[in-house]
Amino acid sequence: MSDAVLEVVVTSAEEAVAAVEGGADRLELAAGMEADGMTPSPSEFVRTREAVTVPVRVMVRDKGGFQAADIDELCATATVLRRAGAQEFVLGFLTPDGALDLPAVRAVLDSIPGCGWTFHRALDHATDRAAVRRALDGLPGLDTVLSAGSVTGVAAGLRTLLAEADRQGEPGYTMNVMAGGVLAVEHVPLLRARGVRAFHVGTSVRRRGWDSPVDPAAVRRWRHHLDTGWKDAR
Template sequence: MSEAILEVVVTSAEEARAAVEGGADRLELAAHMEADGMAPSLAEFVRTREAVTVPLRVMLRDKGGFQAADLDKLRATADGLRAAGAQEFVLGFLTPDGALDLPAVRAVLDSIPGCRWTFHRAVDHAADRTAVRRAIDGLPGLDTVLSAGSVTGVAAGLPTLLEEADRHGEPGYTMAVMAGGGLEAEHVPLLRARGVHAFHVGTAVRYQGWDSPVDRAAVHRWRHLVDAARKDAD
């Protein structure tokens, strides 16, 4: 795996193959992207896992969005995916007032012991992102926080991402940050220069948004961009 990580959002085995052929290091598998991504079906996970060998992180999210609408069902989904071979996940839940729902997070983690996972963009929707980051620091298996720095995307959240990158190593800032959510090519060199080494793309590698499939050539261009930014930062 290259030092700079390129993660691509995919919704099927076919998209997974295209993303890997384009140079993706890691995939996030989700369904219903028109709703910002939900847990995929067990069948689609199995198809996708059989199609590629790169790390595959599976979304654990339901119609509650950044809240857990049905925690028992989410845990059952996690149990099924884990039993089918899933080893990496994406999750994170807030209370209605925007605080971390730590009981819900821990309940789902109990279903995926020993697995690595990403705390997703719930952090961008939190009432106090610093409090959330400190509260999740040290949770078992957590190695990445996916963030745009803002609800509206990286264009608005870039100053926050850069400021937080400078705090790496402090309590709440020990996890790797993966920049994603409206990420644009011009953001990558700035983030890479400040130590951000992981990048997450979805619509950026599709020509007509979520209604179109992953384009291998577009992934390849992002692969080149991320690698070039890494070299410039060295």
């Protein structure tokens, strides 16, 4: 196997089992995928955590989307999830003008001390990506930034992802990059060749989009491609 990390979006314990069967290394648990992913119920998290042994990152997001509609409620829910055993999270909030909402992010982090987390695709909706990255640098527990490089997906944002990968290690670019958002297998070789080692998939491991469950065979195909296809990069 390669050192590539495959993260699969799941909405239930049953999908989690299917994703792991296919070879997922890590899961993102979310609800309401028709709205780009909302916070799942604590009970579904517990079911999922009991069903698999791979890491599970839990989405913290409400109806405000990339803007926090009710930060107090988000913090309360995150606290409940933490007490239920969640150790890894996915979150990220912007202000109405597209800047990082650092107070909202810090408030949630204060509710889940000691936890690792991913800053999700709010980055792709930011007015100034570089400014958001600089503001994120050094926040406790942050180890991953999920991005497609563009609002519309990796196909449009590939050049941005590659350029940012080339800056790895600079201030604002110290966290791991996870490529995701309409990610296709043909994007992988270039990304792998530039040092990107984490990949995030959702609809591409389902037969009919979010209305259908995770297909273990589709996850298995992604696993195989990550383990072998990147070696063809030039």
